[in-house]
Amino acid sequence: MADTASEEPPHLGPPSTSSTSTTISALSTTNYLSEEPPHLEPPSTSSNSTTISALSTTNYLHPRREPFEHGLLPIPKLIFPDATQTLSHLKSTLLAADSSNRVNPETLAGALQISIDNSRLILETLSSVLHDDSDPLVNAKTPQEIDSIGVNVFDLLVYLYIQSYKRLLPKGHKDSAAVADVWPSTSAFDGFLSALSPLQLVRSNNRRFMPSQADEEAHQLSYLQKHLGNIVSLLADCVEGEVEDSLVVSMDIFEHIGFLLYFGEKGSERTSLSQNSPFFANSDPDMPAVPVPASQVLDWLLQNVATALEHISERISSKENGPSSASDQDVTMADVSTSPAKTLTSARGPSFIEGISKSSYLKKASDLKGSSVKVVNCHESVIYILAPLRYATVYGCSDATIVLGAVGKAVRVEHCERVHLITAAKRICIANCRECVFFFGVNQQPLMVGDNHKLQVAPYNTFYLQLEEHMNQVGLDPSINRWDEPVALGVVDPHDSLSHPAGVSDVQAESATRLDPDQYTNFLIPNWLGGELEGSTKENPFTLPDAYLASQQRNHGNLEEIKQILRETSLEDSRKRELSSALHVYFKDWLYASGNIRQLYCLQVQTPLAIFVGAGVRGHLEL
DSSP, X not given: OOOXXXXXXXXXOOOOSSGGGOOOTTOOHHHHHSSSOOOOOOOXXXXXXXXXXXXXXXXXXXXXXXXXXXXXXXXGGGSOTTHHHHHHHHHHHHHHHOXXXXXXXXXXXXXXXXXXXXXXXXXXXXXXXXXXXXXXXXXXXXXXXXXXXXXXXXXXXXXXXXXXXOOOOOTTOOOGGGGTTXXXXXXXXXXXTTXXXXXXXXXXXXXXXXXXXXHHHHHHHHHHHHHXXXXXXXXXXXXXXXXXXEEEEOHHHHHHGGGTEEEEOXXXXXXOHHHHSTTTTTOBTTBOOXXXXXXXXXXXXXXXHXXXXXXXXXXXXXXXXXXXXXXXXXXXXXXOOSOGGGSBOOSSSOEEEEOOBSSEEEEEGGGOSSSEEEEESOBSOEEEEEEEEEEEEEESOBSOEEEEEEEEXXXXXXXXXXXXXXXXXXXXXXXXXXXXXXXXXXXXXXXXXXXXXXXXXXXXXXXXXXXXXXXXXXXXXXXXXXTTOOEEOBXXXXXXXXXXXXXXXXXXXXXXXXXXXXXXXXXXXXOTTTTSOOOOOOSOSSOOOHHHHHHXXXXXXXXXXXXXXXXXXXXXXXXXXXXXXXXXXXXXXXXXXXXXXXXXXXXXXXXXXXXXXXXXXXXXXXX
């Protein structure tokens, strides 16, 4: 397992000495400033000592990946020099402002001295990674709803704290300066992908440089191990005792730590912290449990984090020393095909689609056991994932068309080149991509971060039979499509652990331009399964803007005109054969030039294929 200590930010200082941020009495300032995880003295009584025990070997603590993978924002003002003290003051300010313990974007913007747009972006992003789907913010669809509902102050505090997290570096990485003069120069790809473009990466034929899922989980747990002391003291309530002030954690506050951690294992469902804790497991909702000293809560959490890290280390060691099994979450990218065995899933982890090259690939809802998908290192292929999803990640792909069905939480697209992505989603973040075209049906503004170049956005352009059913399942609203309202943040991501040239952090990321309506076309999803799938969607559920609708109608009119001319042209049989032969030659040339010849080989049913004919005219020919 990689050593993560040197890759973490400097440890934060002690909390403020004010009454609202009283430290846990047993926790010393020295522990906060050391490189070791903060530690509290164990409870004094033997009964409590036996109660707080490490978790059994069948149920381990895990970090929630969603906040770390989809929740980090490259907004400099969210990176606090002294997060504990700053957030302690923020906590006091926000709790005093509203007795409901919720805060709206306007109040948050004033407290953090950021723009109202960035404040609303924080709430939108946080809503997509919340652990509690019953929170009303999760179902807020419009900016007005978000403003009126607001966010829970304690969820916000945890979310803002983890903005100090830095992602795990690629294996073997030294520093970006060593490769800063390699393709492409002065780029957010510097440090690893500057030396390997997506096309070069696939030719390396493996993922030995990319962190494994186990490595990333260990990295996240190590980060939490260092900072749980600060987080617990930040959330805890201050109670005045007879001798000295002390911090306690109620069951309600304890549930907010579930934003970061949960219990579960392969083949089992996630369970909350309170269900597994010795403090609140059997609490009666009508009789709330007595608050627990924060020192006991922290000690129990740290014990379970340590146990989980040991378990991960054992898994990594056994995997390196023994043969890999079919249940491993990681797989090399070599020789991955459309075989279902090559798509790896687990009850708590994402399904991986890796290394697809020069082929077409389909996954429907019944093929995916989880609710998250990662498409990694796929090239020169067409990939269809026709399913309702919570999260989706597209990473390191090139020269591919990727269709994601309906994504109810968030999509992240990173380090891709010349990819066409078609998706209906609640929100999407695009980082460090080049020459890509995105066809969106998206309920929130697309976010552009990092070193993007020559990106284009367009309205959603396809459908499949179950699309509207899948959209309803994940809560997408087809009447809202903000595809043409991208928001660009900074070029430098402060969470990537890489060094960058001086002054680059002040540069705004390149945004995307609108696709020319004359270049807009419908994308036909082949009828792979014949009558096997049932659904009611017969057309694109998102309304097209006038310019794109007019272009579509004009193309259809041109097609009908050509077909009419061909029907009315009086030709001898020999001339008809010549015309037919010429059309087939041009069509064949287009198939090979565009790479779409592969799709013909992959189609499993005999159906008319929608094709391009001539200069942008669309039609149907029966092959």
